[in-house]
Structure formats: C-alpha cells, structure tokens
Amino acid sequence: MFKRIPAILGLLAILIAAPLPARAQDVPVVVAAADLQFALVEIADAFKKDTQRELKLTFGSSGNFARQIEQGAPFQMYLSADEQFVFSLADKGLTLDRGTLYAIGRIVIIVPHGSPLKADGTLADLKAGLADGRVKRFAIANPEHAPYGARAEEALRHAGLWDSIKDKLVLGENVSQAAQFATAGGAQGGIIAYSLALSANVSKHGPYALIDDTGHQPLRQQMVLLKKAGETAKAFYAYMQSPSARAIMRRYGFVLPGEQS
Amino acid sequence: MDWEALWLTLKLAGLTVLVLIPLAIAVGRWLAVTSFRGKAVTEAALALPLVLPPTVVGFYLLVAFGSGSWFGQTYQSLFGHSLVFTFEGLLVASVIVNIPFAVQPVQRAFEAISPDLRDAAATCGMSWWRMVWRIELPLAWPGILTGVVLTFAHTLGEFGVVLMVGGSIPGETKTVAIAIYDRVQAFDDVAAAKMSALLLAISLVTIALSYLLTQRLGRRYA
Amino acid sequence: MSVGAGEILALVGPSGSGKTTTLRTIAGLYRPAGGRIVCNGSVWFDSESGIWIPARQRQVGMVLQSYALFPHLTAIENVMESLSGMPADARRAEAAALLSRMHLDGLDDRRPALLSGGQQQRVAVARALARRPELLLLDEPFSAVDRVTRRRLRAELVELRRELPMPVVLVTHDLDDVVRLADRMCVMHEGRILQAGTVQDVMAQPASATVVELLDLVDDMELRT
Structure with a gap:
C-alpha cells in the first residue's frame, strides 16, 4: 500500500491539472428570486437558442442574494422579487444603475x-380553519429576507389572521422552499408565488387560489446589472x-x- | 443528473485531501511526539469544527474572507477577486472544517508508534527524514488512510458551510449536496433522487474501501 | 566508569536505579544536565563545553529491551536499515551475512511478528552490529524470553563477544548474566554508582552493606563466615 503512494498522488494531481471552473469564459452567474424558478429556466433556454449564449442560474431568497452581493459574490445580474433590495445595493454603488422593473x-x-x-x-376558510383547529401548520417564506414571505405576512395581517397563525407557521428559506413545505x-x-x-x-400537488392584491404591498420585482456584468449578462438583461x-x-x-393585470 | 456538480464535488474532496493530509501529517505527528504547555488547548481548537454548527464556521469564514478583513483585502489585491463564493474559497473552507477529521486519526496513528522504534531508528543511524519516511509513515499509514477517507467522505456530504460561503453557483460552488437541495426546491424529485442515490453509493464505496484496506494493513503488521 | 575494547561492562542495580538511563545517555537518546562521554577519543557529550553528538551520529549499536524491531519490515530489511553508505546489493549481502552469523538462516524475509522471542533478539543484535559500532549497548537483552532461550542466547553471546573488537555495556538485573558475561561491573542505586571494578573484585569485596544487599550476596557471605 505504502509503495503505491506515488500512484495515489499522481491520481490526485490529475484533479489539480483539471481546469478550474471556467471563470474566464463569459458565462455569467445570474441570481434570481425563487419565484422565477420555472419561468427563468424557460427564458434562459429561449435566450440560449436565440443568442448561443449561456447563463448560470441560481435561485434563492432575494434578501440572501443582496447580502451575498454586499460580501463580494461574483454575480453579474440580480433579479430581485423586491425593488428595495436593488435600490439599497445601488445606493452602495454595487450595481451599474438602479435597474428596471421587470x-x-x-x-x-x-x-x-x-x-x-x-x-x-x-382567506375566509383559513380564518375558519384557524378557529376550529383544522390548521396545524401553514407555510410561508421567511418574511425577514424573502419578499414573498413579507407580502404573505402583510396579507395575513390584513385579514386579521397574523396573531392566530404566527405560531403555526413553517418558514421556507425562500418562496420555493415554502412551496415545498x-x-x-x-x-x-x-x-x-403565483408563478410557482x-x-x-407544483400545481399537481393541490389546488390554489389568487389572493387579492389590495391586501399587501405590490411585489415590484426589480432586476439590475452588477458592476462585473459582461456582454452576456447585458444581453440577457435586454432579452428580459x-x-x-x-x-x-x-x-x-x-x-x-405597462400592462394591466 | 447534474454531472457538473458531481465533478465539482469530487474535485473539491480530492483537493481538500491533497491540501489537508500533508498538513495533518505534520501537525498530527507534532502533537503525537511532543508535549508542551497549551497542548490541550491546541488540540481542542483543532477539534472545534467537529462540534461547532456549520453555520458558525460559515459565519466566521464569511467574516474572515469578506472585503472587510485584512485577509479578504490581501486576497482581493493579489488575485483580483474575492474569496467568498468562489471555488478557492470553498476549498479553504473545506480544508478548515475537515481539520479534525484528518488530524485526529493521523495523530492517533503516530501516538501508537512506540517511542522505542524512534530510539531504535536513531541508534541505527537513520536520519530524521529517513526515520519518518521508512518507519513512521508506513506504520501510521492506516491512520493516515482513515484521515484521507474521512476527509473525502465528509467533504462529499458537507452542506452548511458550503451553502454559506459558496452560494450555490453552478460549476463553481454548487456541490452535489447543494444541487440536491436545489432540485428538491425546484420540485425536481427525480433528479434529487438520482443524485442522492449516487452520493450514497460513492460514500458507501469510499468507506467500505477504507475498512477493507485498514483491515488488510492491520493484518500485515500484526 | 570506563570500559575497554573487547570488555563487557555490566550495569547492575534494581529497577529505577538509573542503569537504563545511563545506557540511553551513552547512546545519545537522553541528554543529562551534566557529565562527559568520550568514545575512542572523540567527545560525544561534554556539559562544560556544550558538546552533544546526537544518537544518529554516534557510532553505537544498541539492543533495546523491547528489541524495537520495525514491525513492517522483514528481518533482513531491519538489518539493512542500519547499513548505510553503500549500494543496495552490498547492503543486502552484508545483512544476510550478519543474520547467518546470528544463526537466522532462512528467516531473512520474515516479519518480526512471525519470529520467536529468541529470533527477534538475534535480529536486534544483528541490526546493532550492522552499524559497525565502536560501542555495543545491550539493555536487558534476555528479559523478554523464557529461561531456556535465555540460556541459549547467553551462550551465543559468550561466543560472539570473543569475535567482537568493541567494548560492550550490558544492563541487567540478573547476576547470572554478570558472572557469565561481564569482565567488569558497576553497581548502581538511586542514580549513583555505589561500586565499580572487575566482577571478581566487586563480588569478593563489596564496598558497603547496600552493595551486598543489592547483589543479593547475603547468603554467600553468611556461608563464608
């Protein structure tokens, strides 16, 4: 065994020799709010077909991405579910401009x-369900850093359900995980998110119904190019x-x- | 199946072993053969990642790597990009969280070598390097191998730290463990199941292989 | 204390008397606070001038009490580790000759675990001799074997020492070893030398009651009076 050390080292050396992730190529990392999980994958496919350019998509909570961008994450484009995160990054000089509502x-x-x-x-049946004990657990995204969670909280507060439901909530790290839960x-x-x-x-798991959008702040989803944005990221920004x-x-x-709902 | 994530994970595990094991041999042997004031504290510090929640390790690494720290700034000025959310950053994090998995078995192995053998090597006129290379390393080899396997296997499965300092970037920091989490969130249960099964199989093979080798070596030197 | 070429000096005393430490000091495995060691005219240790030659540079052969054979190496490989400064073929040939001289023919390729206690001791002696030592140190060389083997090994050593040009220092707590092997002896107790001299002199005229007690000569004395 011991005499085989050189062979083992050699094998491991191949790992080093293997090219590190192709950072040099223009394949930008695009981070997007979890509600875009399905829509953006489709758009990226269409974008690739039309332009022969590729993207690396990562989905998560808008708030977490904003924090990672502040820490110096090498992202090129950020699609937030909430315009405030974009504005605050813009104020810190981390973006190219103040972005666009998409x-x-x-x-x-x-x-x-x-x-x-x-x-x-x-939410009338939810209210009844909370009163008669049918609701044991109810899932939303974490309102602290996920915009869809924050809007869900507003809607529940508007319906007067927050105090009775808050101990029954399970919080997803982002809205996609909330959908999972x-x-x-x-x-x-x-x-x-309606988009999910x-x-x-998702819809195969059960029925859903739109919640009246007068009971919460609008989910104004803002996208922005970050300081390191290259040609592909810019092209995708336009493509959106x-x-x-x-x-x-x-x-x-x-x-x-520019359109009516 | 996310082959990119699998390749990235294997590469991360392999490089972690490659970087960490020589360090672990040096530190493990040093701890095994010397006694000094503050040794217990040193050993405790090296064992910390074993008991700390990955989020705590991740948080401190973020702080240390971030553009606010001297380390983060030095790195940024040397390489032109931040260490957070890059493969290199992930590798550094992986090396740090694996320290106890590598150092402890190696240290135990060196401790198990009778001091008489070092005396014998000295009176045989062997140089320090020859003693380490010909006597100590072969005798400590099962322990070193255990360190290699534990480090490799643990890196395959590491999740919390990777998520916190890596940020799930495809081809850069998205390991299989993260990809599985990602696929579950995307309601892609088929892909999640395939990757989970693969990770299970790789881990099983790795561990089984190490038991087999250790057993064989143990029998040989008995 | 001193020992001349071809002589065997026995260090005797109860456990904890410092005889093994003395041996380790001579070998260079232990550095005492003060003292002086000279071998064949070269100074190995002198606390006053700060000279300290490390063990690996002292031309000394040592057989440890546990024999301390390298468990992962075969008998011949163990001996070869003591030979340096020549091509592998020559080392192998010389190691084989030494093993043969120690009556270990045919056991060259066995690992220590597959050798008997007596065979292990002979490999350890061969390994010590391979160093071509200016001084041979034996630490309780017969303590790990049964009585029959002990007698045979001792007989072999008596034979061997006739051919050996270098001085030998032997640590033992067994007076039989002293009487049969040693020319001179040194009685130690609590880190001090109580008496040193030829075996006959010490046995005939113990310097103190403690020496008598340590040598367990009480019965003999009573018989004589």
Whole structure:
C-alpha cells in the first residue's frame, strides 16, 4: 500500500491539472428570486437558442442574494422579487444603475390534496380553519429576507389572521422552499408565488387560489446589472425586456410593467 | 443528473485531501511526539469544527474572507477577486472544517508508534527524514488512510458551510449536496433522487474501501 | 566508569536505579544536565563545553529491551536499515551475512511478528552490529524470553563477544548474566554508582552493606563466615 503512494498522488494531481471552473469564459452567474424558478429556466433556454449564449442560474431568497452581493459574490445580474433590495445595493454603488422593473408578482394560497382547508383566495376558510383547529401548520417564506414571505405576512395581517397563525407557521428559506413545505403534506397549506403555482410541478400537488392584491404591498420585482456584468449578462438583461421573454413571464402569471393585470 | 456538480464535488474532496493530509501529517505527528504547555488547548481548537454548527464556521469564514478583513483585502489585491463564493474559497473552507477529521486519526496513528522504534531508528543511524519516511509513515499509514477517507467522505456530504460561503453557483460552488437541495426546491424529485442515490453509493464505496484496506494493513503488521 | 575494547561492562542495580538511563545517555537518546562521554577519543557529550553528538551520529549499536524491531519490515530489511553508505546489493549481502552469523538462516524475509522471542533478539543484535559500532549497548537483552532461550542466547553471546573488537555495556538485573558475561561491573542505586571494578573484585569485596544487599550476596557471605 505504502509503495503505491506515488500512484495515489499522481491520481490526485490529475484533479489539480483539471481546469478550474471556467471563470474566464463569459458565462455569467445570474441570481434570481425563487419565484422565477420555472419561468427563468424557460427564458434562459429561449435566450440560449436565440443568442448561443449561456447563463448560470441560481435561485434563492432575494434578501440572501443582496447580502451575498454586499460580501463580494461574483454575480453579474440580480433579479430581485423586491425593488428595495436593488435600490439599497445601488445606493452602495454595487450595481451599474438602479435597474428596471421587470414584473409584478402575485401571491396565492395553495392547499395540498387531502387538506381539510379549501383554496380560498379571500382567506375566509383559513380564518375558519384557524378557529376550529383544522390548521396545524401553514407555510410561508421567511418574511425577514424573502419578499414573498413579507407580502404573505402583510396579507395575513390584513385579514386579521397574523396573531392566530404566527405560531403555526413553517418558514421556507425562500418562496420555493415554502412551496415545498406547503405541498409536501406536513402543512395544511401555504402562501406562495403565483408563478410557482402555475408550474405543473407544483400545481399537481393541490389546488390554489389568487389572493387579492389590495391586501399587501405590490411585489415590484426589480432586476439590475452588477458592476462585473459582461456582454452576456447585458444581453440577457435586454432579452428580459423582449417580447419573447415577456410572453413567458406572462404565462407564469406575472403582471408586466405597462400592462394591466 | 447534474454531472457538473458531481465533478465539482469530487474535485473539491480530492483537493481538500491533497491540501489537508500533508498538513495533518505534520501537525498530527507534532502533537503525537511532543508535549508542551497549551497542548490541550491546541488540540481542542483543532477539534472545534467537529462540534461547532456549520453555520458558525460559515459565519466566521464569511467574516474572515469578506472585503472587510485584512485577509479578504490581501486576497482581493493579489488575485483580483474575492474569496467568498468562489471555488478557492470553498476549498479553504473545506480544508478548515475537515481539520479534525484528518488530524485526529493521523495523530492517533503516530501516538501508537512506540517511542522505542524512534530510539531504535536513531541508534541505527537513520536520519530524521529517513526515520519518518521508512518507519513512521508506513506504520501510521492506516491512520493516515482513515484521515484521507474521512476527509473525502465528509467533504462529499458537507452542506452548511458550503451553502454559506459558496452560494450555490453552478460549476463553481454548487456541490452535489447543494444541487440536491436545489432540485428538491425546484420540485425536481427525480433528479434529487438520482443524485442522492449516487452520493450514497460513492460514500458507501469510499468507506467500505477504507475498512477493507485498514483491515488488510492491520493484518500485515500484526 | 570506563570500559575497554573487547570488555563487557555490566550495569547492575534494581529497577529505577538509573542503569537504563545511563545506557540511553551513552547512546545519545537522553541528554543529562551534566557529565562527559568520550568514545575512542572523540567527545560525544561534554556539559562544560556544550558538546552533544546526537544518537544518529554516534557510532553505537544498541539492543533495546523491547528489541524495537520495525514491525513492517522483514528481518533482513531491519538489518539493512542500519547499513548505510553503500549500494543496495552490498547492503543486502552484508545483512544476510550478519543474520547467518546470528544463526537466522532462512528467516531473512520474515516479519518480526512471525519470529520467536529468541529470533527477534538475534535480529536486534544483528541490526546493532550492522552499524559497525565502536560501542555495543545491550539493555536487558534476555528479559523478554523464557529461561531456556535465555540460556541459549547467553551462550551465543559468550561466543560472539570473543569475535567482537568493541567494548560492550550490558544492563541487567540478573547476576547470572554478570558472572557469565561481564569482565567488569558497576553497581548502581538511586542514580549513583555505589561500586565499580572487575566482577571478581566487586563480588569478593563489596564496598558497603547496600552493595551486598543489592547483589543479593547475603547468603554467600553468611556461608563464608
């Protein structure tokens, strides 16, 4: 065994020799709010087909990305679910400009198949369910750093349910995880992004209903190019505002700037 | 199946072993053969990543790597980019969280070598290097191998620290463990299941291989 | 204390008397606070002038009490580790000759675990001799074997010492070893030398009651009076 050390070292050396991640190539890292999980993958595919340019997409909570950008993360473009995060980065001089509004999001209540709750957009059945004990667990995204969580909290407060529901909440790290929690069966329902509910991957788990958007601040989703943005990121930024990208966004339930819902 | 994430994970694990094991041999042997004031504190410090939540380690690494620290600034001025959210940063983090997994078995192995053998080597006229190379390293080899395997296997499975300092960038910091988390969130259960099964198989093979080798070596020197 | 070429000096005394420490000091494995060691005219240690030659540079062969054979190396490889400064072929040939001289023919390629206690001791002696030492140190060389083997090994050593040109220092707590092997002896107790001289002199005229007690000569004395 010991005499084989050179061979083992050699093997490991191959690992070093293998090219490190191709940072030099123009394949920008684009970070996006979790509600874009399905829509943006489709848009990126269309973008690749049209321009032969590739992207690396990472989804998560808008607040976490904002913090990572402050810490110097090598991202080139940031699609937030909340314009405030973008503005605050812009104020710190970390972005190229103050960005563009690319969509307005909506929230839905979703209940998994077999749940004692009804998918009721007025939240009346949720109120009844809280009163009669049908609701044991309810999923939303973490309001601290996920915009969809913050809007869910506002909607629940508006309906007068916050105090009775806050001890029953399970918090997803982002809205995509909240959707996971809401439909996996452990919770009786949850409030998630309309764009996620419209994906077959999610809607197969149960019915959902739009929540009236007068009960919460609008989800003004702002995108911005960061200081390190290269050609591809800039091209994608423009592509997001093209008719083909807008068509996909519309299909995922987003209200687009300059259009009526 | 996310082959990019798998390759990245294997590379991270391999490089972690490559960087850490020589250090672990030096430190482990030093701790095994010397006694000094503050040794217990040193050993405790090296064992810390074992008990600290990955988030605590991740937080301190973020602070240390960040553009606010002298280390972060020095690195930035040398290489032109930040250490956070890069493969190099992930490698440094991985080396740090794996210290106890590598150092402890190596140290135990060197401690198990009778001091008589070092005396014998000295009276045989062997140089210090020859003694280490011909006597100590072969005898400590099962322990070193255990360190290699534990480090490798643990890197495959590390999640919290990777998430915090890596940031899940495809091809750069998105390891299989993160990719699985990612796929679950994207409601892509099929991909998550495939990758989980693969990671399980690789971990099992790695551990089994080490038991097999250690057993064989143990029998040989008995 | 001193020992001349071809002589065997025995260090005797109860455990904890400092005889092994003395041996380790001579070998260079232990550095005492003060003293002076000279071998064949070269100073190995002198606390006054600060001279300290490390063990690996002293031309000394040592057989440790545990024999301390390298467990992962074969008998011949163990001996070869003591030979340096020549090509591998020559080292192998010389090691084989030494093993043969120690009556270990055919056991060259065995690892220590597969050798008996007596065979291990002979490999350890061969390894010590391979160093071509100016001084041979034996620390309780028969303590790890049974009585029959002990007698045979001792007989072998008596034979061997006739051919050995270098002085030998032997640590033992067994008076039989002293009487049969040693020319001179040195009685130690609590880190001090109580008496040194030829074996006959010390045995015939113990310097003090403690020496008598340590040498367990009480019965003999009583018989004589």
